[in-house]
Amino acid sequence: MATFQTRFLGCKVSFADAQAIRERLLADGHEEVSEDGEIHVVNTCCVTHEAVSKSRQAASRAARSARTVYVTGCASNLERAFAGTAPNVVVSGRTGDEAAAFVAGHVGAIGCVNAEHRLERVRAFVKIQDGCSFSCAFCVIPLVRGGTRSRTAGAVLAEIRRRVAQGHREIVLTGVNLGCFRDRAAGVTFARLVREAGSIPGVERLRLSSIEVNHVDDALVSALLETPTVSPHLHVPLQSGDDAVLRAMGRRYTAAQFERRLAPLAGLNLTTDVIVGFPAEDDAAFERTLALVERLGMTKAHVFPYSPRPGTRTADADAVSAHAKRERGARLRALSGELSRRRWETRVGTTDRVLVDRPGRGYADDYTPWLVEGEVGAFVAARAVGVADEGVVAVAA
Ligand code: SF4
Numbered sequence: 001m002a003t004f005q006t007r008f009l010g011c012k013v014s015f016a017d018a019q020a021i022r023e024r025l026l027a028d029g030h031e032e033v034s035e036d037g038e039i040h041v042v043n044t045c046c047v048t049h050e051a052v053s054k055s056r057q058a059a060s061r062a063a064r065s066a067r068t069v070y071v072t073g074c075a076s077n078l079e080r081a082f083a084g085t086a087p088n089v090v091v092s093g094r095t096g097d098e099a100a101a102f103v104a105g106h107v108g109a110i111g112c113v114n115a116e117h118r119l120e121r122v123r124a125f126v127k128i129q130d131g132c133s134f135s136c137a138f139c140v141i142p143l144v145r146g147g148t149r150s151r152t153a154g155a156v157l158a159e160i161r162r163r164v165a166q167g168h169r170e171i172v173l174t175g176v177n178l179g180c181f182r183d184r185a186a187g188v189t190f191a192r193l194v195r196e197a198g199s200i201p202g203v204e205r206l207r208l209s210s211i212e213v214n215h216v217d218d219a220l221v222s223a224l225l226e227t228p229t230v231s232p233h234l235h236v237p238l239q240s241g242d243d244a245v246l247r248a249m250g251r252r253y254t255a256a257q258f259e260r261r262l263a264p265l266a267g268l269n270l271t272t273d274v275i276v277g278f279p280a281e282d283d284a285a286f287e288r289t290l291a292l293v294e295r296l297g298m299t300k301a302h303v304f305p306y307s308p309r310p311g312t313r314t315a316d317a318d319a320v321s322a323h324a325k326r327e328r329g330a331r332l333r334a335l336s337g338e339l340s341r342r343r344w345e346t347r348v349g350t351t352d353r354v355l356v357d358r359p360g361r362g363y364a365d366d367y368t369p370w371l372v373e374g375e376v377g378a379f380v381a382a383r384a385v386g387v388a389d390e391g392v393v394a395v396a397a
Pocket of ligand 1: 132135212
């Protein structure tokens with residue numbers, strides 16, 4: 001038996017992959033510890049230059065105390081990203097689906113143990129597909145994760161049932177490009193999967209981690225609006241609100257199409273990702289992004305300052321100054337904070353179900369943060385009484 005620790009950097013898919021490795025090591029009889037583990041697993045991210053640096057730092061730090069460090073995840077597939085790190089660092093260089101078996105094979109099982117282990121109690125991230133077959137000009141993900149491939153609907157639904165039995169209250173469907181999910185053999189589209197997942201007894205809340213606007217079609221809109229357990233929240237990456245920038249990025253929509261696709265979902269809590277400082281983005285283009293984020297009332301914009309990624313079509317382009325990127329990023333974050341606050345204020349006096357995920361706070365059904373006391377892992381009926389910097393202030397209803 002070995003003692004181990006895992007950590008992840010980056011998105012929900014990285015979290016889900018790290019969770020799969022944890023589960024596999026636990027099932028093989030190894031012991032998870034919070035410090036001084038013999039084995040460290042660092043599931044890495046390469047979405048920006050900064051993400052790769054942080055991943056390298058995490059691996060180097062872990063290598064000082066661990067016997068062996070396994071570097072898995074997106075950055076492990078970037079050529080030479082970990083060259084020159086310590087000799088006890090093993091770079092997986094495999095896709096997310098294969099990483100758990102790779103690490104487990106290296107560490108070795110102690111045999112005869114195959115217990116079910118419940119991980120975080122509150123929400124479970126269930127991966128339904130991996131990879132991406134889009135080809136956005138700036139994005140390294142298709143290079144490190146490969147083209148899209150889906151799990152079978154049967155496997156996804158079985159995992160959700162297992163997570164429910166383990167006590168998870170909320171299920172988050174996760175993938176690199178979620179809407180690419182298809183189970184052709186079983187005839188299950190993504191919209192149908194949402195309906196079936198949301199109807200599993202015991203699923204109290206179902207969320208999508210992120211969805212490209214191209215996949216927000218009539219069938220999906222109906223599934224989201226007609227499945228009672230589906231959270232009225234959607235995270236839809238915008239990246240830019242300017243048509244010329246969107247074209248240069250190789251995104252497959254215009255700003256107007258983005259807006260039109262989301263029109264039937266007005267009222268949902270919408271959040272997004274935006275890249276600031278893409279080479280084709282001038283001041284006027286950035287203003288159009290701000291205006292669109294405001295028109296759509298997007299409450300949270302994850303801001304990514306553009307950094308060229310190796311192997312992509314814009315690998316050699318970085319025309320916008322660091323200063324302009326910082327300034328645009330700050331303005332977008334400020335707008336996003338303001339839009340959040342506006343939405344939170346509309347909630348004062350209303351009641352909602354809050355899933356408490358840490359002491360004193362949790363998320364309401366529309367995935368807005370509410371500050372309320374309750375048992376961690378439980379739904380609390382709450383009434384909003386005010387607004388603070390961190391979210392809606394509430395008391396038990
Ligand atoms: S949709 Fe575009 S940004 Fe998203 S993972 Fe695929 S290539 Fe990257």
